Amino acid sequence: MKILHIVGGSFEDGAFKGASILHNSLKEFGVKSKILNNNIKNKIYTENKLSEDILFIQDSHFKRVLKYLKITFEKILKTIFLPTPRSTFTFGFFGEDLTKCEAYKDADIIHIHWIGQGFIDIYSLSKINKPVVWTLRDMWAFTGGAHYLIDFPKYEKSFLSKIVKNIKKKSYPKHINFIAISNWLRTKAQESYVLSNFNIKRIYNNIDLDKFKIIPKNDAKRKLNIFTSKKIILYGAQNSQSKRKGWKIFSESLKNIDTSKYFLLIFGKFWSENILDEIGIEYKTLGYVNDSEKMNCIYNSADAFIFTSLQEAFGKTWAEAMTCGLPVVCFENTSASEIVEHKIDGFVVNEIDPVHLRNGIEWVLNNLEKRKELDQPLEKKISNFDPKNVAAKYVEIYKSLK
Numbered sequence: 001m002k003i004l005h006i007v008g009g010s011f012e013d014g015a016f017k018g019a020s021i022l023h024n025s026l027k028e029f030g031v032k033s034k035i036l037n038n039n040i041k042n043k044i045y046t047e048n049k050l051s052e053d054i055l056f057i058q059d060s061h062f063k064r065v066l067k068y069l070k071i072t073f074e075k076i077l078k079t080i081f082l083p084t085p086r087s088t089f090t091f092g093f094f095g096e097d098l099t100k101c102e103a104y105k106d107a108d109i110i111h112i113h114w115i116g117q118g119f120i121d122i123y124s125l126s127k128i129n130k131p132v133v134w135t136l137r138d139m140w141a142f143t144g145g146a147h148y149l150i151d152f153p154k155y156e157k158s159f160l161s162k163i164v165k166n167i168k169k170k171s172y173p174k175h176i177n178f179i180a181i182s183n184w185l186r187t188k189a190q191e192s193y194v195l196s197n198f199n200i201k202r203i204y205n206n207i208d209l210d211k212f213k214i215i216p217k218n219d220a221k222r223k224l225n226i227f228t229s230k231k232i233i234l235y236g237a238q239n240s241q242s243k244r245k246g247w248k249i250f251s252e253s254l255k256n257i258d259t260s261k262y263f264l265l266i267f268g269k270f271w272s273e274n275i276l277d278e279i280g281i282e283y284k285t286l287g288y289v290n291d292s293e294k295m296n297c298i299y300n301s302a303d304a305f306i307f308t309s310l311q312e313a314f315g316k317t318w319a320e321a322m323t324c325g326l327p328v329v330c331f332e333n334t335s336a337s338e339i340v341e342h343k344i345d346g347f348v349v350n351e352i353d354p355v356h357l358r359n360g361i362e363w364v365l366n367n368l369e370k371r372k373e374l375d376q377p378l379e380k381k382i383s384n385f386d387p388k389n390v391a392a393k394y395v396e397i398y399k400s401l402k
Contacts, residue, residue, distance in 0.1 A: 001398060004107035005035045006098065008119035012290055014316060015114035015137045018181070021206045023053065025391035031398070036103045038096070038119045055103045057096055070094035071118040078145075087151035087242055090116035090140060091164060097124040109133065109398055116140055116147065122171045131401035132176045133394070136185055136200075138313050141178070142168070142192035149188075150244045150311045169194045177397060181205040181314045182335035201397070205314040206390040209382070211292040212299065212323040217370060220300035226284065230263040231365050234302035234326070236317050237268045237309075246308030246331070252354035253361065254279050262365070267298055299324035304364045307336050310352065319385050322346075322378070325371030329360045339381050343367070 003026065007019040019035060026033045035054045074094050082089060098104055098120050112120075112134040138147040144161025146152040155161055178200045180186035186202045189195045221227065237245040254264070254276075264276065264283035276283050289295050299305065305321035307330040318328045318336040328346035330336035342348040346368070347360035374382065383389055 001031050001402070002106060002108045003031055003033045003111050003398065004103055004109070005033065005111045005113055006115060006120065007035060007113035008038045008115055008117060010039055013114075017316075018135075018137065018205050019111075019113040021208060021387050022391055022394065025206070025387040026395070028388065029391060029395050031395060034103065034107075036101065057101055074118065082152060082155055087239075087244070088116065088138075088147040089145050089152065090118075090147070091145050092116065092120075092122040092140075092168075095119045095121040095124075097121055097127070099124055099127040099129075104130075109401060111135070111394075113137060122168055125176075126171045126173060128173055131398075132173060133397060133401075134176050134178050135203075136178060136180045136189055136313065137205075139185070139188060139311070142189055142194035148244050148311045151242070165194050172198075177201070177401065179203050179394075179397070183338050184333065184335045185313045203390060203393045204384040205316060205319070206387040207316055207319050207323065207385045208292065209323060209386055212296050212320045214325045214371065214373060215296065215300045217300055220297040223297045224286075224294075224301055226263075226265070226301055228263045228282065230261060230282065231304075232263045232265050232302040233361065233365070234265050234267075234298065234305045234321070235308075236266065236298075236305075237270075240268065240270045244309060244311045246310050246352075249352065249354050249357055250306060250308045251275050251279070253358040254281055255354070257281075257358055257362065265298065265302060267295075295320065296324065299326050300370075302326055303370055304329060304346070304361065304368075306357075306361060307334075308357070309334060309336075312336075319382075323374075323382050323385075325374060327364045327368040327370070329357070329364055331357075339384070341377075345378065345381075 005019045005023055007016050009016050023033045023035055037054055038057055071094060074091050078089055095118050109131045110128060114137055139149055140147045143149060144156050144164040146156055149156055178195060178198050180189055180200055180202050181204060183202055186200050189200050235250060237247060240247040259281040264281050267286040267289050269288055270285050299321050305326045305328050307315060307318040307328055309315055312335050314335050318330060321328055322345060328336060328340045330340055330348060331352055332348050332350045337348045340346045340348055347364045349356050349360040
């Protein structure tokens with residue numbers, strides 16, 4: 001059984017990490033697995049590491065120029081119709097024809113993960129004559145181009161969006177097996193115009209359980225040079241300026257909290273120090289962190305993790321935090337709320353507003369502590385993210401397609 005994973009973007013992107021963990025786990029089941037990628041930086045890195053499992057589309061100079069012109073044209077269209085987008089958006093018409101790639105010819109099953117930003121052309125999907133699994137890692141497969149609906153609400157109601165969705169609906173082969181990485185995403189996909197006729201399964205995303213585990217809090221704080229005796233509130237987002245990450249609601253919630261009791265620790269892309277200065281809370285920003293050992297220390301140094309995403313396919317941070325024994329505060333009707341048990345593993349906030357969020361944060365900090373070890377119920381929840389368990393479920397699907 002030869003599986004070809006189609007996943008664009010950087011090695012540091014969530015989609016690539018998820019696909020890569022699955023790829024490595026499949027080997028333990030005797031599955032021959034390779035990854036097809038389109039990122040030139042990844043190619044340079046991989047050549048240095050001499051990896052044989054990650055393949056790249058071989059471009060001539062002419063094709064590279066043509067691809068650049070296609071992507072530039074897409075950016076111009078995006079600028080016209082979406083004047084100030086900060087979030088990911090892809091029309092999907094200007095990528096590669098997957099069926100003409102050499103790697104495609106050798107594969108038994110095509111497993112799509114993420115094909116945005118000029119990687120694979122939507123039209124070419126209709127030509128696929130092999131079994132297809134598509135793991136939905138955001139909402140793009142069933143939108144008019146937005147990777148999350150909340151980022152481009154006006155556009156998604158436009159005539160152009162309807163055209164794109166019609167093209168997707170006609171281009172997707174009926175034999176695609178769609179897999180959502182959360183129940184939340186599965187529901188959104190089933191309710192969509194594009195995927196309403198597909199039977200969509202759910203397999204939770206994987207996380208590397210060997211890299212995230214409970215360690216003594218004081219040891220973790222020492223490694224991060226954090227010496228406060230205050231309770232630590234942990235917040236992280238890939239982009240705090242994105243509306244869907246909920247930073248505005250979180251920052252508003254801090255304005256009416258007793259800031260003298262708490263220390264705020266932040267990781268990710270963050271540009272709002274001036275707001276924190278106004279609030280008056282003691283804080284430390286760590287920037288973007290791509291070191292799993294450091295991330296493990298970050299989780300273990302805190303007393304509560306605040307996950308304020310309003311739309312998120314999965315969101316590995318909350319799952320990693322739980323694996324480290326950290327209580328999680330999240331909003332209802334999100335991927336995290338499927339696993340976080342209210343007032344047991346954290347707090348599920350039933351209203352998306354600063355007051356209810358503040359109440360949830362304070363309840364957790366006053367009533368729950370970071371676990372020193374995982375109990376059986378929590379271990380059972382975390383087993384949903386175990387790479388071996390996730391891979392086993394995909395192997396079952398692959399076998400059913402032969």
